[in-house]
Amino acid sequence: MRPLLVWTALSVVQSALALHIYFDSNEKRCFLEELASETIVEGHYRAFLYDEDSKNWKSEETMGIHVNVEELSTGHTVVNTRGPSDGRFTFTSHDAGDHKICLHSNITGGWLTTQVIKMYLDINVGTSKVDIDSDISHVTTIVTKLRDLNKKVTDIQREQRYMREVEAEFRDLSEATNSRAVWWSLVQILVLVGTAIWQMRHLRVSLIV
Numbered sequence: 001m002r003p004l005l006v007w008t009a010l011s012v013v014q015s016a017l018a019l020h021i022y023f024d025s026n027e028k029r030c031f032l033e034e035l036a037s038e039t040i041v042e043g044h045y046r047a048f049l050y051d052e053d054s055k056n057w058k059s060e061e062t063m064g065i066h067v068n069v070e071e072l073s074t075g076h077t078v079v080n081t082r083g084p085s086d087g088r089f090t091f092t093s094h095d096a097g098d099h100k101i102c103l104h105s106n107i108t109g110g111w112l113t114t115q116v117i118k119m120y121l122d123i124n125v126g127t128s129k130v131d132i133d134s135d136i137s138h139v140t141t142i143v144t145k146l147r148d149l150n151k152k153v154t155d156i157q158r159e160q161r162y163m164r165e166v167e168a169e170f171r172d173l174s175e176a177t178n179s180r181a182v183w184w185s186l187v188q189i190l191v192l193v194g195t196a197i198w199q200m201r202h203l204r205v206s207l208i209v
């Protein structure tokens with residue numbers, strides 16, 4: 001299981017993009033991101049407004065950021081939200097192809113008074129969605145293989161048992177043959193001895209007569 005976990009952890013973040021951009025409060029910034037289908041994208045942005053008085057960047061509570069993601073091939077809007085100046089957005093691509101990610105602020109300044117926004121944007125393009133179907137089929141394949149192996153082991157055990165039985169039968173048979181052979185030689189010896197005795201007696205009789 002461990003290699004699988006490591007592999008999963010590695011494949012979660014396939015690519016990350018860290019940007020640091022400046023734009024006017026009435027300006028819309030867009031990026032094209034080429035994505036495979038069923039890919040999870042997570043964006044994290046932090047926007048700051050330039051404060052003329054303090055000559056500094058400060059986070060502005062009243063500033064909201066619109067995020068709009070469009071799937072270019074189909075024209076579908078995947079994301080359309082407004083979040084705070086520090087926020088996240090997440091979406092999953094349905095089709096492969098270019099995705100247009102657009103961000104703009106909701107600051108409505110007066111005519112000709114635009115403010116400068118500095119934004120940090122991290123985009124993480126993650127793994128494809130966990131492919132449960134292929135996982136299940138993979139597990140099923142392993143289960144089938146295990147079942148086949150089990151069956152083979154049982155077959156081999158049965159074969160071994162059969163061989164042992166055959167061996168035992170053969171041993172019994174050869175033992176029986178051996179003892180029969182012993183008896184047969186005994187009988188032969190007896191017959192020989194009997195014949196010898198009979199002949200001796202017969203010969204003696206014929207010699208004497």
Ligand SMILES: *[C@@H]1O[C@H](CO)[C@@H](O)[C@H](O)[C@H]1NC(C)=O
Nearest residue numbers: 062063064065082083084106
């Ligand atoms: C801009 O968005 C922020 C955060 O969502 C919200 O608090 C603010 O009222 C919005 N301002 C305008 C002018 O819509």
